[in-house]
Amino acid sequence: MFQVLVAEDEIWIRKMIVDIIETTYGFQVVGEARNGQEAWDMLQELWPTLVVTDIMMPQRDGLWLVEQIAEKKLPMETIIISGYDKFQYAQQAMKYQVSEYLLKPVKEQELREAMQRLYARLEDNGKWHTYLLMVQSFLEELAAKGNLADMSDRLHHLLDSVLAIRDTYPAYYTALLRLLYTKWTERLGSITSGTSQLFHSQDALTVEQIRTQFDELLRSSLQTQPNDRYQLDKKVIREVCAYLEQYYRKNVSLTEMASRCHMSVSHFCNVFKRQTGMTLINYVNKIRMEKVRVLLLEPDLKIYDIAELVGYSTMSYFNRIFKELEGLSPNEYRKANGI
Known part of the structure; x- marks a missing residue:
C-alpha cells in the first residue's frame, strides 16, 4: 500500500479527496493537514510516499511545501490540486518537480488516473522508505538509552547501509545523512554552528569523517537527558x-x-x-476504536452514525482503521457478537 498525506484547508474538499484516495486500489491516507506547515510537520513523522496538496492555504502554501520536499530531496511524489489555471503556478510546480498538476474542481477520475500514472515511480521510491524506517528505528532505540557498545554497533550498521548507496544514488544518500543528523541533533538539543553545516556538503567529507561525527553524537546523546x-x-x-x-x-x-x-x-x-x-494519530485511533467497540454493541445505532460520533467523517477511512485494529469489519464485529 502506498501511503498518502493530503493537505487542503477546505474540509469538505479534503474529505472528498481522502475518500477518492481511500477507494483507489493500492493507496491509503495516513494523514490530513490543513496547511503547508502542518503537512511539513506531519510528513517528517509519517513519511508518506505521495503528497497531495492544494496550492492556496493559510500559514504556508502548497508551493512552499513542495519546495521543501524538492530541496531536501525527499523520496516522495507530489500532486498539486489548484484552483488557479495560471502559467506561473504551473511553472513553479515544474521547478519543484511536481509529479501531477490538477485543476479544481478536481474530478474523481482525473485524480485516480494521476495516481495510477505514478504507480511505477512510487514502487521505485518504496525502497527508500526502508532506509527512512531504519533511521527512525535507530533514533527510537537511542531514546530508550541502550548501552554504548550496542548502540555503536547499531549506528555503524545503519551508516554502512546508507554509505553503500553513496555512488549509486548520491541525492538520496545526501538526504538520508542530513535527515539522520538533523533529527538526531534536534533530540539532543545542542548543535554547534560549525558542526551543523557539515552535512550540507557531504562530498567534502570522507567516510571516516562521517563516522567520526556520528560517533561523537552518539557519545553526547548517551551522556545527556538526565x-x-x-x-x-x-x-x-x-x-x-x-x-x-x-x-x-x-x-x-x-x-x-x-x-x-x-x-x-x-x-x-x-x-x-x-x-x-505510538504516534499521535495511532493513539487517537486507539481511543476512538475503544469507544467504537462499545457503541457497536448498541443495535439501534447505525455504523455511519457511530463513525461520526467518535470523530470520523469518512466512512472508508473509518472502516479501514477498524479492520486494521480489530481484524474484522464493523459489520463482522457485530455478527461475531450476536448483533
Missing part, C-alpha cells in the same frame, strides 16, 4: 493523553498538540512516541 528531563516529559505526555481521552472526537493536529506542550513538532513527536510507543 532523569528529571525524562520525568518532565512523562508528566507532559500524561496530560496530553488525558486531553485526548476527553477530546478524541476533535480532529487534533500535531501542530496544535506541540504548541500546547511548548515543544517543536519534531520534539513533541519524539517524546510522545517514546512515552506511549
Whole structure:
C-alpha cells in the first residue's frame, strides 16, 4: 500500500479527496493537514510516499511545501490540486518537480488516473522508505538509552547501509545523512554552528569523517537527558493523553498538540512516541476504536452514525482503521457478537 498525506484547508474538499484516495486500489491516507506547515510537520513523522496538496492555504502554501520536499530531496511524489489555471503556478510546480498538476474542481477520475500514472515511480521510491524506517528505528532505540557498545554497533550498521548507496544514488544518500543528523541533533538539543553545516556538503567529507561525527553524537546523546528531563516529559505526555481521552472526537493536529506542550513538532513527536510507543494519530485511533467497540454493541445505532460520533467523517477511512485494529469489519464485529 502506498501511503498518502493530503493537505487542503477546505474540509469538505479534503474529505472528498481522502475518500477518492481511500477507494483507489493500492493507496491509503495516513494523514490530513490543513496547511503547508502542518503537512511539513506531519510528513517528517509519517513519511508518506505521495503528497497531495492544494496550492492556496493559510500559514504556508502548497508551493512552499513542495519546495521543501524538492530541496531536501525527499523520496516522495507530489500532486498539486489548484484552483488557479495560471502559467506561473504551473511553472513553479515544474521547478519543484511536481509529479501531477490538477485543476479544481478536481474530478474523481482525473485524480485516480494521476495516481495510477505514478504507480511505477512510487514502487521505485518504496525502497527508500526502508532506509527512512531504519533511521527512525535507530533514533527510537537511542531514546530508550541502550548501552554504548550496542548502540555503536547499531549506528555503524545503519551508516554502512546508507554509505553503500553513496555512488549509486548520491541525492538520496545526501538526504538520508542530513535527515539522520538533523533529527538526531534536534533530540539532543545542542548543535554547534560549525558542526551543523557539515552535512550540507557531504562530498567534502570522507567516510571516516562521517563516522567520526556520528560517533561523537552518539557519545553526547548517551551522556545527556538526565532523569528529571525524562520525568518532565512523562508528566507532559500524561496530560496530553488525558486531553485526548476527553477530546478524541476533535480532529487534533500535531501542530496544535506541540504548541500546547511548548515543544517543536519534531520534539513533541519524539517524546510522545517514546512515552506511549505510538504516534499521535495511532493513539487517537486507539481511543476512538475503544469507544467504537462499545457503541457497536448498541443495535439501534447505525455504523455511519457511530463513525461520526467518535470523530470520523469518512466512512472508508473509518472502516479501514477498524479492520486494521480489530481484524474484522464493523459489520463482522457485530455478527461475531450476536448483533
